[in-house]
Amino acid sequence: MDLVKKGPIRYEPQKDDQPIMIEMAGVTKEFVKPSGEVHTVLQNINLQIAKGEFCSIVGPTGCGKSTTLGLIAGFEQPTSGIVKIQGETLRGINKHAACVFQTDNTFPWKTVIDNVSLGLRLRGVSKSEAYDEARVWIERVGLKGFEKHYPHQLSGGMRKRVALAQCLIIQPQILLMDESFSALDVHTRSLMENELLTIWEQTSASVVFITHDLEEAIALSDRVIVMTAGPAATIKGDYRIDLPRPRNVSEIRFDPDFMKLHEQIWNDLRDEVMISYEQIYKSQ
Numbered sequence: 695m696d697l698v699k700k701g702p703i704r705y706e707p708q709k710d711d712q713p714i715m716i717e718m719a720g721v722t723k724e725f726v727k728p729s730g731e732v733h734t735v736l737q738n739i740n741l742q743i744a745k746g747e748f749c750s751i752v753g754p755t756g757c758g759k760s761t762t763l764g765l766i767a768g769f770e771q772p773t774s775g776i777v778k779i780q781g782e783t784l785r786g787i788n789k790h791a792a793c794v795f796q797t798d799n800t801f802p803w804k805t806v807i808d809n810v811s812l813g814l815r816l817r818g819v820s821k822s823e824a825y826d827e828a829r830v831w832i833e834r835v836g837l838k839g840f841e842k843h844y845p846h847q848l849s850g851g852m853r854k855r856v857a858l859a860q861c862l863i864i865q866p867q868i869l870l871m872d873e874s875f876s877a878l879d880v881h882t883r884s885l886m887e888n889e890l891l892t893i894w895e896q897t898s899a900s901v902v903f904i905t906h907d908l909e910e911a912i913a914l915s916d917r918v919i920v921m922t923a924g925p926a927a928t929i930k931g932d933y934r935i936d937l938p939r940p941r942n943v944s945e946i947r948f949d950p951d952f953m954k955l956h957e958q959i960w961n962d963l964r965d966e967v968m969i970s971y972e973q974i975y976k977s978q
């Protein structure tokens with residue numbers, strides 16, 4: 695199985711029959727430290743993600759995964775290079791994208807139905823219509839009966855479902871997920887991963903999923919991108935995950951092809967993790 699592309703090339707979508715949704719062309723991102731020193735986080739990132747593609751990004755801690763997501767969301771602007779969404783240069787916030795972070799996106803003073811319907815209300819949809827649509831999404835994420843509950847009355851997994859419904863109700867073309875399930879216990883996490891796949895398969899959303907967990911990345915994705923250790927991180931490998939769908943994330947881990955992919959990608963990732971550890975050790 696020769697699934698990896700390496701070297702200074704443009705990383706193209708695996709769903710090559712679909713139009714490009716996200717493009718990063720020659721993207722470099724620098725931050726200026728309080729000392730005035732320039733810190734280059736990302737260096738010349740070239741990446742294309744197709745419509746409907748599920749793409750995970752893995753890499754050592756601090757390499758710039760969240761920064762990459764922030765650039766696609768439009769929270770950050772590239773220092774050089776371009777981010778394009780559906781062929782248009784992104785200026786300001788990406789209106790096609792919704793984000794699910796590690797911490798809850800829910801508003802604690804709003805009920806589940808008010809949290810979930812909020813995105814539609816902000817787009818001018820009437821309360822009754824927004825509530826009707828919210829009920830559909832609340833049921834879809836398995837929270838029927840909890841419409842009137844407040845976030846503090848729910849478990850962490852249930853709050854994550856609210857956050858997902860809150861994002862998905864606006865039918866985003868891009869779903870950006872930053873370690874979204876990492877705070878969940880292992881059982882809730884696999885349930886949520888399977889539910890995410892079921893919902894995603896019914897949409898044409900492109901997903902960019904950041905995780906530290908390589909198994910999670912392989913189990914969910916069409917494609918896993920490995921980043922190098924920073925500073926000036928770049929893309930080291932781009933792996934096609936040609937495992938059959940629909941997938942059960944708990945079962946797919948025992949597939950021999952999964953294990954082979956895991957070994958191959960981990961070989962790449964491990965070297966970067968070791969470089970990152972050395973850097974942290976030397977800086978102490």
Ligand SMILES: Nc1ncnc2c1ncn2[C@@H]1O[C@H](COP(=O)(O)OP(=O)(O)OP(=O)(O)O)[C@@H](O)[C@H]1O
Binds near residue numbers: 725727
């Ligand atoms: N707004 C900012 N100002 C200055 N430096 C920043 C800013 N945002 C991120 N950085 C720096 O950029 C680097 C990459 O951070 P980022 O959060 O993107 O990495 P990451 O790969 O997501 O990390 P982790 O895996 O630990 O979550 C870090 O050195 C971080 O300190």
